[in-house]
Amino acid sequence: MTIAPDDARQGASHRYRAIRAFVQSTDDTLPGKLEITKEGIVHDMMAPVGPHELTTVHLRRRLEKVMPEENVAHTGEPDVEDESEGIMRRPDVMVIAMVDMDVPGSFDPRTLIAAIEVVSRSNPDNDWVTKMRDYPLIGIPVYAIFDPRTGEGAVLTDIHSTPDGPRYATRKDFVYGEDVTIGDWTIPTDGLPLYKDRTGTESEG
Template sequence: MTTASKNAQQGASHRYRAMRNFIQSTDDTVPGKLEVTKEGIVHDMMAPVGPHELTTAHIRKRLERVIPEELLAHTGEPDVEDESEGIMRRPDLMVIAWADMDVPGSFDPRTLVAAVEVVSRSNPDNDWVTKVRDYALIGIPVYAVFDPRTGTGAVLTDIHPTPDGPRYATRKDFVYGEDVTIADWTISSEGLPLYGS
């Protein structure tokens, strides 16, 4: 490694730690979620109640009926973090083993079985564009997106290398009402709420 590339890497790591520290210092004082992406801090002003939270609750309950006992459909903290990539995210729902939750600090994204996001009305590109890129980059093997704006979604799998870094190779789109397969388990998307006009 050249001195210039080592200095650039140290600068990026310092920048990431500064953003992470800022987010942690503002926790519970800023509405919504603050996360770190490759571009910097993103602020998702999701509504704390309503169709977003109801969708997440439905998906969690449906997944917990079909996943094995050693796994949990988790909807809380902490974040998932890959400091080497400069990414810290908090999925709406994570399928993770109970044993992999017993860690200090953030979850290792590579221990997640799947991440599920419910598209925010205020910032849909965060779920449909930057998280698609970031979740593949940090090694989350399955990423499911439910979009209450349109009553559609997609499940992305099969991370593979590309010139721009790891990306999902397979995308299976669905319409609300259809069965959705997330990793090894299939749930219904029937009756999920939509955002009103």
């Protein structure tokens, strides 16, 4: 049987809506957060406290000190969603204009100024691999990654077309202690926490 393109799109859209309904029904009952990517559901078992959350607090405060008042570094709900691509994500920090937050449901990812992720200790590939692919695909212009495992990170910009779809063309790596530019604003990265091993010693990679 041949499936017409419109039928295939409708089938994919129906599948995505079913997955989204499941994710939303379980969102308050499971630890961490559930997101939807091209491969299906991703369960990020991020630590609810400690270096992960403390890093998001530091980043939010540092950005809001240098950004104009009409922009915020938002943490928490809602998700960013592109149903046509079958992707629903919830960045740890979303840099966005307040006016673009006044919408029903999920944020349009193309209204974000930047998405920032603090790498999960349990699933680092979610931040370093799949989100690096998903975020340019849904039009997020700047993606910044902070990795408390290593005290390093990267800022990715300049979406361009490739045979595999939109990708970031520019990557600027940094180590904690250096200033880092996200969008139009530069913040310090000194004093950001690192994950600790079971002995309580800070991780060095």
